[in-house]
Amino acid sequence: MSNGQADIGLIGLAVMGQNLVLNMADHGFTVAVFNRTVSKVDDFLANEAKGKSIVGGHSIEEFVSQLKQPRRVMLMVKAGKPVDEFIEHLLPHLGAGDIIIDGGNSNFQDTIRRCAYVESKGLQYIGTGVSGGEEGARNGPSIMPGGSPAAWPHVKDIFQAIAAKADGEPCCDWVGENGAGHYVKMTHNGIEYGDMQLICEAYSLLSAVGMTAPEIAEVFTEWNKGELDSYLVQITSEILAKLDPETGKPIVDVIQDTAGQKGTGKWTVISACDLGVPVTIIAEAVFARCLSAIKSERVDASKLLKGPKAVFRGDRKKFIEDVRQALYASKICSYAQGFQLMRAAAGEYKWNLNYGGIAQMWRGGCIIRSQFLGRIHDAFGGRKKVVNLLTVPFFRSATRKAQGSWRRVISQAVKLGVPVPGFMTALAYYDGYRSERLPANLLQAQRDYFGAHTYERTDKPAGQFFHTNWTGSGGSITAGTYTV
Ligand code: NBP
Numbered sequence: 263m264s265n266g267q268a269d270i271g272l273i274g275l276a277v278m279g280q281n282l283v284l285n286m287a288d289h290g291f292t293v294a295v296f297n298r299t300v301s302k303v304d305d306f307l308a309n310e311a312k313g314k315s316i317v318g319g320h321s322i323e324e325f326v327s328q329l330k331q332p333r334r335v336m337l338m339v340k341a342g343k344p345v346d347e348f349i350e351h352l353l354p355h356l357g358a359g360d361i362i363i364d365g366g367n368s369n370f371q372d373t374i375r376r377c378a379y380v381e382s383k384g385l386q387y388i389g390t391g392v393s394g395g396e397e398g399a400r401n402g403p404s405i406m407p408g409g410s411p412a413a414w415p416h417v418k419d420i421f422q423a424i425a426a427k428a429d430g431e432p433c434c435d436w437v438g439e440n441g442a443g444h445y446v447k448m449t450h451n452g453i454e455y456g457d458m459q460l461i462c463e464a465y466s467l468l469s470a471v472g473m474t475a476p477e478i479a480e481v482f483t484e485w486n487k488g489e490l491d492s493y494l495v496q497i498t499s500e501i502l503a504k505l506d507p508e509t510g511k512p513i514v515d516v517i518q519d520t521a522g523q524k525g526t527g528k529w530t531v532i533s534a535c536d537l538g539v540p541v542t543i544i545a546e547a548v549f550a551r552c553l554s555a556i557k558s559e560r561v562d563a564s565k566l567l568k569g570p571k572a573v574f575r576g577d578r579k580k581f582i583e584d585v586r587q588a589l590y591a592s593k594i595c596s597y598a599q600g601f602q603l604m605r606a607a608a609g610e611y612k613w614n615l616n617y618g619g620i621a622q623m624w625r626g627g628c629i630i631r632s633q634f635l636g637r638i639h640d641a642f643g644g645r646k647k648v649v650n651l652l653t654v655p656f657f658r659s660a661t662r663k664a665q666g667s668w669r670r671v672i673s674q675a676v677k678l679g680v681p682v683p684g685f686m687t688a689l690a691y692y693d694g695y696r697s698e699r700l701p702a703n704l705l706q707a708q709r710d711y712f713g714a715h716t717y718e719r720t721d722k723p724a725g726q727f728f729h730t731n732w733t734g735s736g737g738s739i740t741a742g743t744y745t746v
Contacts, residue, residue: 369448
């Protein structure tokens with residue numbers, strides 16, 4: 263192949279990069295590749311890429327010379343410093359209008375900074391979320407691009423061709439300016455943490471009433487046929503059914519109960535705190551992983567701290583249905599919180615997010631893909647303004663139907679001493695969100711008592727602030743108002 267013919271270049275030949283390149287080649291695009299460890303370029307060309315429309319460079323210069331103009335260079339490298347380093351290596355070899363795309367799990371704040379920097383050099387920048395892991399990258403991921411709007415028409419055909427499809431529509435569309443794509447991907451990952459935690463709590467409750475992993479696998483298989491139909495429920499049933507070839511036991515029973523995390527859930531919660539949005543289910547999911555990680559402390563504490571002696575004596579079949587409803591209602595709350603978070607971020611960072619479009623992007627290819635996202639897509643149809651998904655008729659009726667079960671499950675968990683932080687915080691959010699009056703009146707009084715922070719009154723217009731001289735000795739001086 264002659265130089266300058268590749269439609270796109272990709273740097274970073276690890277699991278995601280290689281599979282994306284093969285996916286692009288399958289869709290008729292010519293792809294140039296490069297990697298820090300250059301020997302991986304030759305290995306790839308000689309093996310997986312053999313006979314396909316894929317070329318390789320042994321230096322950045324050679325790689326760039328293989329690209330059509332405007333040059334499109336996608337980075338699929340480890341998030342963080344490697345992205346900044348590659349941008350610096352690339353800039354001297356690229357020109358006005360060329361496009362640098364970061365497809366890794368970068369922090370959206372880094373993407374905002376990099377987008378401004380690359381644009382200041384006369385180039386275009388895209389920060390895009392890519393979800394679906396190895397399998398998604400190969401056969402159709404969910405792709406969430408944001409950055410320089412003028413770059414989108416130049417990558418749209420490639421991205422939409424390689425993306426997953428749901429009802430024939432690509433799970434990829436333009437998200438918004440600068441860090442919007444990576445923000446939406448971060449929120450996706452946060453929601454993924456929530457979904458996984460809620461599923462684990464359902465499994466934990468069913469185990470606590472005496473069910474074995476293969477029995478619970480069957481329950482998940484059934485659940486996957488209804489409202490909970492999703493990739494994560496499907497793989498959960500497969501995981502629970504799998505036996506360990508060494509011991510013959512269910513493999514989940516021999517896997518250590520300490521969870522890892524790479525940080526996108528934590529970023530979601532940090533952003534939620536910054537924006538003042540209660541994403542309590544994702545927060546509990548992050549903290550549940552933290553609690554799981556202190557295994558040796560838990561082992562010691564298990565010998566010291568006693569729980570209830572209760573055993574389950576109810577109807578197991580009814581309980582299984584109650585758990586299903588509790589899982590469904592909690593999941594609705596988690597997505598309601600996630601979309602509230604994106605709405606607040608859109609206001610803060612001036613992004614014009616299309617929430618129905620985001621639900622569509624998540625319907626296929628990614629880890630949280632589900633039938634349920636189709637309902638969310640419909641709820642936002644035609645860019646309908648939705649303050650909170652909980653108030654949409656479909657979800658209102660679903661939570662109303664589920665709440666008896668939800669409350670019974672949590673009561674049972676408390677009686678049995680089974681931790682279900684996700685279910686509990688979801689219900690607390692539901693009850694809090696539907697409360698016309700919360701005990702924050704007392705909280706404001708406390709703040710005013712010790713810090714003269716003032717309060718508003720129910721019988722006076724909002725925006726007027728009052729202070730009480732609670733002890734008779736504090737005087738009428740008030741503290742400056744601050745938020746958070
Ligand atoms: P990794 O995140 O493991 O990154 C490997 C690539 O980064 C290799 O090309 C490696 O080059 C390069 N690299 C590293 Br490591 N340090 C570097 C440095 N200091 N300078 C330059 N290059 C460096 O690969 P991955 O799992 O394919 O993920 C790629 C991106 O996609 C990441 O941001 C990841 O978070 C994101 N992502 C991953 C998944 C997944 O399921 N794995 C899913 C969705 C998104 P080398 O070959 O020379 O070491």
